[in-house]
Amino acid sequence: MKILSLMTVFLVGAALIYGTLDMPKWGDPQSPASTHVSPYYLNHSLEDTATPNVVTSVLADYRGYDTFGETVVIFTAGMACILLLKAGRKRRGNGHV
């Protein structure tokens, strides 16, 4: 079982390393990730949002609804944690009484 899992891990690792052979060089300014969409945000974010920090302007302006959903996610997670831990405490208290 352990050997099988280890083999799966190394198989996935080998497949991923095979995939990186086509990846652009580290720090390459002409890589596809930094030539297609991101220049638009770097060029237009100042006139669109008047915010010098591009990460902030994308997070809170261009993707504002996504960030709102993100806060819903973390609120739900926090509520789930509180409810789980509170329910556990109450049940044990009832068990002792």
Added chain:
Amino acid sequence: MFEFIISHYNYWMYIGLMMVGFYAMMVKRNLVKKIIGMNIFQSAIILFYISTSVKKGASVPILEHAHEGHGAVAHAVDVMQYANPLPHVLMLTAIVVMVATMGVALAVAIMIYKRYHTLEEDEIIMAMKRG
């Protein structure tokens, strides 16, 4: 060949880190170790995405001299001077999801420990089979 290794070994580091997390998730019997393995896995993916945003000689994506023209004059931005901002933003979202799953998973682990008084997976399955 040597240059190829120098320009690609960062990806291999993250794949190694991902393999550590994947192994912990599959093989370890302790639930907390599984959760930490999941955390390592997600950290590896986040580091991978962040490394795609690097440009050689570029700075953080905060525009310089942005407030001198009072916003009206949109001067040309040298794209090569700033790192790619999009992976940073997307990984910010991924970190939030990571923290949320980690918190809920640890809370569930606490509940399992209260019920079965153990965190070992095989012991929990045996206790569940007994009733």
